[in-house]
Amino acid sequence: MPFVENLGARIHWDEEGSGAPLLLIMGLGWPSQGWHRLRPALSEKYRTIALDNRGVGRSEVPAGPYSIAQMAADAAAVLNSARVNTAHIFGVSMGGMIAQEFALQYPNKVRSLILGCTAAGGPEAVRAEEEALRVLMTRGQDADEFARAINPFIYDAGTSPHLVEEDTAVRRKWYASADAYFAQLQAVMAWEAYSRLAQIAAPTLVIHGENDRLVPAENGKRIATRIPAAKLVIIPGASHIFTTDQPVLAQKAILDFLGGQATRKRERPAPLPNAPV
Numbered sequence: 001m002p003f004v005e006n007l008g009a010r011i012h013w014d015e016e017g018s019g020a021p022l023l024l025i026m027g028l029g030w031p032s033q034g035w036h037r038l039r040p041a042l043s044e045k046y047r048t049i050a051l052d053n054r055g056v057g058r059s060e061v062p063a064g065p066y067s068i069a070q071m072a073a074d075a076a077a078v079l080n081s082a083r084v085n086t087a088h089i090f091g092v093s094m095g096g097m098i099a100q101e102f103a104l105q106y107p108n109k110v111r112s113l114i115l116g117c118t119a120a121g122g123p124e125a126v127r128a129e130e131e132a133l134r135v136l137m138t139r140g141q142d143a144d145e146f147a148r149a150i151n152p153f154i155y156d157a158g159t160s161p162h163l164v165e166e167d168t169a170v171r172r173k174w175y176a177s178a179d180a181y182f183a184q185l186q187a188v189m190a191w192e193a194y195s196r197l198a199q200i201a202a203p204t205l206v207i208h209g210e211n212d213r214l215v216p217a218e219n220g221k222r223i224a225t226r227i228p229a230a231k232l233v234i235i236p237g238a239s240h241i242f243t244t245d246q247p248v249l250a251q252k253a254i255l256d257f258l259g260g261q262a263t264r265k266r267e268r269p270a271p272l273p274n275a276p277v
Helices: 039-043 068-081 094-105 130-137 143-154 161-173 178-190 194-199 218-226 247-259
Strands: 003-006 009-016 021-025 047-051 087-092 110-116 204-209 231-235
Touching (some): 003 068, 021 039, 021 068, 039 247, 068 094, 087 094, 094 110, 094 194, 110 247, 130 143, 143 161, 194 218, 204 218
Parallel strands (some): 021 047, 110 204, 204 231
Antiparallel strands (some): 003 009, 009 047
């Protein structure tokens, strides 16, 4: 089971599939198992590498607060550990913030960028509904109680309760501690990239659920206008967890975008830490 030490934390990661590397970065409080809906299809064509952000899943829980830049550095350390020089980077929600920061800090490691249901922080970000913010800020110790409170803001009303329960089962098994959750939330609240987005040169897909009540879709639209030549996909009948609300539409948009990139080049393994280059 692979781990990498970075900035005072032991970070867990794993990989599935083969092909061009695709790094998957999950959102606030969610472990890498949160990719269960989409990862099998992605792994049929790509070498998917998924990490548990510091504080969740199998990664260590160092004292907070954390920062988005710190978690982007964790993601870079995972790629180095996997001996990957460049990868497609796909982040959702807080993971999309980490992906933006990753693209800004490590541009040479980015083949392409997918930003799902995310915002760019700062005063230009469109805030969630007040009740959704209250739920985020007062998250309780019980996973099911939190699910009942937050689910109306992150799933579309037309989504099957069975699908929602499948996601909740993942959250229940890997429910982050309160300390880790709020350490990540502090990172989200303190971060801003809107003023820097024009620096991102990687081919970018911005994908967002039309009915997102947690991170309103206007955030995705604003990101897409700031990143040169970014492609914007707004998914109807979907909220924040668009991969569960509309899995077929989401999968098609993502695979179509990835398929359009120059992904067939042979990957040269990254040098091992402290090895001569």
